[in-house]
Structures are given as C-alpha cells and as structure tokens.
Amino acid sequence: MKDDKEILALTGLRFVAAFYVFVFHIHIRWPVTDAKFLGNILGQGAIGMSLFFILSGFVLAYRYADGKTPLRAYLINRFSRIYPIYAAAALVTLPWIGISMGDGSAAEMGKAITQGFLLVIANIFLVQAWFPQFFDYWNNGGSWSISVEAFCYVLLPFLLPTLTRLPPKRLLLVAIACYALATLPGLVGFIFPDAPRGVYYSMPIYRLPEFVIGVCCYLAFRNGWGEKFKPIHQVAFLVTTTTYLGFFGPSIPNYVGHNWIAVPFIAFMIFTLSNGKGILASSLSGSFLVWLGKISYSFYSFQALVIMFLISYHDQILVRLPALANNKLFLLFALFILVLISAIGYYLIEEPARRRIKNAYATRSTAVLQTAPL
Template identity: 30%
Template structure:
C-alpha cells in the first residue's frame, strides 16, 4: 500500500474551489471592481495544475513495480476504476443541467470559445446542434468540439481527463521507466508551448483556434504526461525534495506566490499573446513545483486530519461538475425570492413570472451562501451518491469482464501426457 499524500488532497480541493470562484464571480458586476478580484481570473492556470496533478496522483496509486524496475498498470482494473469514478459524476450533473436548461428562457444559447479577457460571444444552437452535443456529452467527447461547450460547461475537463485515462496504462509505465525523465519533462514543456506559439505567431485568435487550445485533449495531453514524469522524478528523489522544501518553504511559497501574482497581472492586463502563452504551457515548471510542494507537506499529519483531507480531495471532481448546475439554480432561486410577483402566481402565470425574474438583479451579498452550498453539497454528493453508484458499477463491470475474458488454456501434466 503506497503512502498517503494529504497535501495533494488539499491541493485538489483548493484548485476546485478556485475554479468555482473563477467561473461564477464574474456574474456579479460589483465583484469585478473588488480589490484582488483579478487574482480569480486565471482559471487556465488552475486547470493546468489539475491535469498535471492527475498524472502525478494516478502514477502514485496505479503503477505497480514488478521484478525490480519493470513498471506495469493493470489496464482492466484501471479502466473500470476510472470510468466508474468519473462517469456517474458526469451523467448525473448533465441531467441536472438539462433540467435547468428546460426552464431557461433561452435554452439553446451558449458561449462560443473565446479569450478569457474578451467579452462572451453568444451563439444560439439549432436543434441539430443540440442533438449532436447531447450525444457528445453522453459519450464524454465534448472537449473535442472547439467551437463551444454546451449543457454543463465545466464538464469539458472530465471529457479531457477521460481521454487521458484511455492512454495512461500504455504510456505511464514507459515514461516512468525512462532514465532521463527530466529531459523528457522539458520536452513536454516544449510540446505544451508549441501550439500557443504557433497561434501567437500567426495572430490567430478566432473561435476555432482558441477552442482548440483551451479544451482539445491532444493539445492538453503534454500537461498530463508531465505529471507522470514529475511523479517519477519525485518518487526517485522524495527524501531530498521534501528536505529542500521543508528547509526553504517560506522562500518557495513567496517565490511561487509572486510568480502567480505577476502572471495574473500579465494574463489580465497584458497583450493577447501573453494570455495565450500563460494559459497553455508557459508556467508548466512552476506548476510542477506547486505539486512537489503539495506532495512534500503534511506528511506527518494526524490520521484524523488525513481522513478529512481525503474527503475534501475526493470531492474535487464533484465540486467541479456540480458548480454550474448549482449556481444556475441558486441564481434562479434568488430571482424568484426577490421578484414582485407571489410564488403562487407563478403556478398559474409562469410566463409572467419568468419575465419578471429576468428583470431582477442578483446581489453579491448572497454569494458566500452559494460557496458554502456548493462545497457541502459536493461532499455529500460524492459520499452519498457517487460512491454507492460507483461501487455498484464496478461490481457489474468486473463481473462482465470476468465472464467475457477467455479461460486460460490448461497445460497437461506429465501423467496425462500419452
């Protein structure tokens, strides 16, 4: 049994919380002028750390060492575990999002892919587009659509992660068996930077190119592979890395914090070229350093603290998937409670209530309530719904796999040989 890394569970949870604020805070006009509000506009950095962290953690828990240095991953066990973990979260939150769209006044509207600093471009989907995107969502293929993301918009990252999972059993053992992992990590950094450099050199900031950079699983794959290589480096030098981080932790924290603040300033106030580069790859070494710090801290935490960090870390995907439907429902409830019409009249005249609700301005004062609701709901959703469904799904998939797998050929003994 490999050791626990509670610091990485905390990091997963904090990244999920940051992305919740990144996606929802911009809805409130008064929040845009708040001091330090720009620090919550760098969601691309948090997503990249999440992808790198996924490769790191999966290498820690899934790669086995057999007969010395030979690395292997049990593909069937890995696929069943990963699919049963991610798909219930995705499909349940997708149903919630569709139910909320059904009561929306503009259910076919979605945002086209664009730079984070640019105003949103609204696109009204046709019935055919809705049907195609519904199929993509069900099959976890929505991240391959570079133009826009419909239904539960943040779930594109689940689609990208699913693609990473398909490649992990084949690629992880090979990457972890390499002798020069540091050189390969630099190669992954270069691979991450190549697509945005091409975009910047050509000045191609249109919907298709930005959509490809933001969500395309092949373009984001080097980040995931960098996480696998980073784990190999950390595992081989864990004691040394931990000792250095422990000795110079405040200097390291200060440098990483200053780098994040400076990068955020360039991202929000700099040229479009800086935004594209910082969103895709420019900060990869610093992001790996953040994960090394997370893996090094809290190693002596008490069992009680470790149990709580594991609960919060396990809920990170649920936080990310639930944030959007809960936020849409939260805004609707706010508007219903503040509109002049009585709630009873909405039963008889829903169109009038819908029109009145659209005129109500939501207030930022209720936003902390939303944050508490989404965090508590996500932890309960993970533990009370996802875990039981995941357990049942794994049982069914393993039974079917065992049934479909051909029985091993029996070799006759010497006594049976004629």
C-alpha cells in the same frame, strides 16, 4: 476507509483547484472584489484547470506506475470514478442545453433535433472537448475537462511504461518538451487572438502535455529528486506567481497564455507537497480540506448546475434575499449550496456507483475464472 496510498496534501490541493475555478466563474459574472490586484488573480482562475491535469497525471502515475493493474481493471476503475457523477451532472443541466427552436418551422426544428443528437452522442462518449463549437452548449463549459481527462486516461497505459523506463536525463527532456508544447498554444493565441473560443483552451491534444508533465513529476519524485527542495521554496514560488498574476493577469487574454509560469509553478508545488513537509502540506492535509478534496469531483461537476441556476434566477433570488446583492455574500451563498449538493452527490451517487461498478466487475471476473477450463 482511508486509502493507504493517498497523499493527503494532494487531496486537499484538489479542492483548492476546484474552488479557484468556481470563484473565477462567480467573479467574472458577479465581481467579488474591487481590489485590482486580487481581482486580477481571481480573474485567472482558469489556471486551476492546468492544476487538475498536472495533478491527475501525477496521482495516476503514483497509483499505476508499478504496472500491476491489468488494463481492463484500470479502465473500469477510471470509468467508475468519473462517469456516474458526470452523467448525473449532464442530466440535471439538461434544461440549459441551449438549443434554439428558432421560428418553430420544420427546418429549424430539424436543425435543433440534429444539434441535440450530436450534443448527446458527443457527451455520452466523452468527446465533446474535440469540438470547440459545443463549448457554449449544455454544461460543456465545464464538462469539457472530463472529456480531456478521458483522453488522457486512455493514453496513460501506453505512455506510462515507456516513461517509466526512461533514464533521468531523457525523462527531463520529455518534461521540457511537454512544457514547450504547453506554452506554445498560449503564445500562438496571443499572436493570433482571433482563434475560435476554446480551441487552445479545451481541446484534449493541447492539454495532454500538462498531464504528461504530471506523470514525469511523479517519476522524478519517485527517484528522489525532490529531497533538495525546502518548504521555503514553495512559499517563494507561490508569492512570485501570485504577484505576477496580480499585476499582469489580464495582460494576456488567452487563459493558457500564462502557462509559461503557471505550469512550472503547479508542477513544482505538486512535486514538493507530495513529501508532506512544510506548513502548506500540513494545511492541505487537514481533515476538513481532505474531506472537501474527496467531494471535489462532485463539487467541480455540479458547479455548472449552480452557476446556470444563479444566472437564470439571479433577480428573483435577490428579491427574496436582498442581502445577497453584496457579491461576497452571494459567493458564500453559492459556495454553501454547491458544497451541500456535492456532498449529497458524493455520498449518494459517486461512491455507491463506484463501488457497485467495481464489485460487478470483480464478481464477473471471479465467475469467469471459476468457469474457465483448466
């Protein structure tokens, strides 16, 4: 059943973000093109994560800015939306948890058990992104973003009422301040390149400004600020940004170093696509892309499983399917497998679990109301 509030172009855009991240992960391991310009663009696919966070802020503000959803119902909605697939993706990637038993001595075994315990606890409570040391273990190289989202979800009910009440000029100042905060980690990472991997990239506090920018974008959109923009502006900004990445993508080693152009580009695209006008909005609203957008959370969550499997069994796969030595065909093969797994995950885990959790909450709430004294 279609959600009456759904903005179809943004649903399609959600898959574009997940696909960009996936192609990036394939390309950095098995390059799919020798063309320097295109390779530079694909090599910056981590920008897709900024798209996720800004888009998430926009969509959640769109759904909850009216203030009619009780806090408990909001949290249940968010939990039912992300946790079932998140847990499933964690379970199926356990063979790649990455903990070494060392020489098998009691000391090494104790260390491995402690590491495993900390990883499991951090993942259960969605706090793994706060510890950059965890980034290369298990599927944390992908699930860190869910940890970031959980942090933003918890803060939204406290941020949104304040942002909603702001007059337009102050809302603009908040957005500008968040833009500055979103670009600062990239600047610092460029000047001090020896920072531990993942500090600026995956820690929730550094990603929060992107989420808040998404919220501000929706509030500006609701106020009619987007009416003066035309579809041609989308095309111009898209060409400018991709040209920049094509020529200068590798010049900044820190992925968030491109936020100075990526963040306003993403915010503008979301802002202008939301009115459904123009060829880009129409393309993203197509039924197939919208379907892919619906399974995109499963697509993103299970890509770690597919990529780690392909890394572990790459040589064996090529022995059985030598045509996949062509990395372009290998990408298509990996994409097909991932879409298939994602569709299965969406229809058999994500949607049924979401409905059951929400129905259980609704049933319990009804029971409480019925037994409450008058």
